[in-house]
Amino acid sequence: MTATQLRPMRIAEIEPVADGIKRFRLVPTDGSPLLNYSAGSHIVVVMRDADGRMWRNPYSLMGPLGNPASYEISVLRVDESRGGSEFMHRLPVGAEVQITNPVNLFTINRQARKHLLVAGGIGITPLMSMLEELSSINADFELRYKVRSLSRGAYCQKLVERYGDRVKIYRSDRGEKLDLDRVLADQPLGTHLYVCGPKEMIDWALETARAEGWPEENLHSEQFGAPPAGNAFTVKLARSNREIRVGPQQSILEALEEHGVDAPFLCRGGACGQCETRVLARDGELKHNDHYLTDAERRSGDKIMICMSRVTGNSLTLDL
């Protein structure tokens, strides 16, 4: 599958853009041309440390659209997490990582009359390329951006410089609140909503929109959470007759990869459906952390998205 073919990249530039957030500019090590990407796309960055530990984290692409010579990503260092973003933050200019080709699961609706973008914290990253595109095609758009403070919110100044009063920033250190229900109640017919940020913020924004009578077709969101931790358990692979231990901080997909099992994936965030796997037997309950399966599929208990979800008991048998 082409999307999981890896391309070696060198870090050409690192810029601190906010407290705990760095922008990385990546160029292909072999100088080969990069693929064009559409606004809202992400790549998966594959990092390996000296001890062979591996992380694969998805990051949204920023920077210029159209024949890019480099890809840009912004990385928030998440302490006390699985270590991928911390590792990324320790890398110097010149270091090498690998990336997958871009995939877009958060596209602009081209038929929208207006685009309302809502970001919380690092959730601004996929919206950066969208804003650039919307601005270049003279679309009607506005951005509502929630940050803890100016020093912790990336690109605040740049956004205001570029897009002027189309950008409104809400600083929680000053007690500024986004009255989303009022904003949503006053949008022209044909407005589409795009939300990115912490899960709680996305849920709140989408629920508020539904309560204001917005149809599902106009609601778009993207969330890149690390796979939630849980108890350790054993995954039994029925077809290859193997048993692999999944650690408390690991996803099933990561445990499989660590043991050389090449399972399909695209987004690693429970959104795309690529890693859907059949469950043959389980001890305990499935903990579904994806937003792909339907409620009926969750209840049936015979499917799992192995990039995000786990089991509460000691073992899980998969059709792999």
Next chain:
Amino acid sequence: MLVSEIKSRPQYPGLEPDLNARSNLVVCDQAGAEAVIEMMEKAGADFARKSTVFLLDENRAPPATSLAERMKPADTVIHYQIASIATQLAGLLQGAKMGVRVYAAGSEPLIGSAVQAAMQQGIDHMSVRTEHRGSLKRRVQCVHCKTMIENVTVNPVECPGCGLLLTVRDHYSRRLAAFQGVCINAEDPSEVPAQEVMYL
């Protein structure tokens, strides 16, 4: 059920009230009105109070006035042509805010025109809640001379514009709100297949 192997053939999953919508614009004909009444009963009086129904009166039983009575407390506006319903719907949607929901129930040409008017005002076609009731009649566009043929119940159908004999395909255009009619005997016009009443 209206089933086809052609993917552009629209599907009508059935009317479902959006209880959060701030206002509801409902388009129906007399057969579709029964589906609307069922939805109103399910949704309750608050929903009906926020609703305006545009009822196409095709001079068939039951009479439009008695249907309007049964849809209360929703307001009902009686129309005699699909085109005038579409015009009024578009007028109300122009300048509207998010939070208005469009519904359509009845024959396909009526649903198609309502969806077309909604789309032209920026509503996603999937956001219009639809239910097919009553006649299977179709609006067909002759792909050769572009004549729109209303109330087609037979297949093949003769184009009143260019006179070609058209096979009515399930290939549907949402932009035009019409099925596509394609010449059935271009090779040999003397070949005239038997006409079937397929869309009564």
